[in-house]
Amino acid sequence: MTDIELLKGLDTEIPGWVLQSRLNERGYTNIWQKIEGLVADGYIERVMRSWYCLGPLLRKRQPSLRYLACNVYGPAAVSGSLVLFEDGLIPDAVASVTAVTSKRSRSLETPYGNIQWLTVPRSSVFPGTYAVKDPPGYIRATPEKALLDQLYIIRYTPQNYSFWKSFIFEDLRLDEEALEKLDLTNMHELASIYNSPKIMKHIKWFKKYLGIPDK
Structure with missing residues (x-):
């Protein structure tokens, strides 16, 4: 053989x-x-x-970095900067496939590109995600979940509303029109899973900025 x-x-x-x-x-x-x-x-x-x-001589398609990101160091889901860029929330493309996992943060260089895993609480890895069916398939965050993941992994927490606006629109470079299209009700539900006062503070500031009553 x-x-x-x-x-x-x-x-x-x-x-x-x-x-x-x-x-x-x-x-x-x-x-x-x-x-x-x-x-x-x-x-x-x-x-x-x-x-x-x-190897190149045997495969019928390129290896999927997104599939690998969800499986070789899983359980994990594609999220963070990559999803924010693809969904029009930030303007800058990212060089790596970004994913979240409950394991320790790490990165991996492969012949097909790089993968970066970032740590979030175990309970928040998969809520707010869905399965992409295109072969070989992978798990992807919604834009609401990707934004929460990105905010969670950043250590900085703005101390007041003015600093928060600068952080969101200048540092993160979040697109204002895209932000207004997000489902804040869904974001609030997802935010509670992180068990993070920082994340809940961001939700409060988002609601204030968008003129949504904080019930």
């Missing part, structure tokens, strides 16, 4: 256990030696420990 036949049918992104299972089924005994050989020959590429992608 050739190495191409060995890897036939595997997805572009390959969890280590899937690769090991395939090698076991094909009768390999020194699995790690075989994996190293597949990497050396370019049939697969190592993303990180226990995660691989098919």
Whole structure:
């Protein structure tokens, strides 16, 4: 059996256990030696420990950084700056795929681009997210959730309303028109999950700025 036949049918992104299972089924005994050989020959590429992608000659599409962000250091969801940019809330594109997780913050360089994971409370990783079905699929935050995640990971808390406006529109460069389109009711519900006085203060200031009564 050739190495191409060995890897036939595997997805572009390959969890280590899937690769090991395939090698076991094909009768390999020194699995790690075989994996190293597949990497050396370019049939697969190592993303990180226990995660691989098919090499350029075998894959039918580019590896999905977003799928990898949600799975190789998961559970995680694509959020933060990337979502804010894509949804028109901030003007500047980001170089990395940004995701949130309850694990320790870290970054990963891959042959396909970089991933940055940021820490939020475990209970707030998935509320306010949805599944993107385009293969291979991934979990993505709504713009409301992405903004709350971004505010949570920033250590700075404005001390008054004037500083808050400067922070939101000059430092974060949030688009005012896009902000007005956000669902503040939904944001308030999501904010309570963080159990963070800082986040609740931001919600209060958003309501004040938009002229929404703070019930």
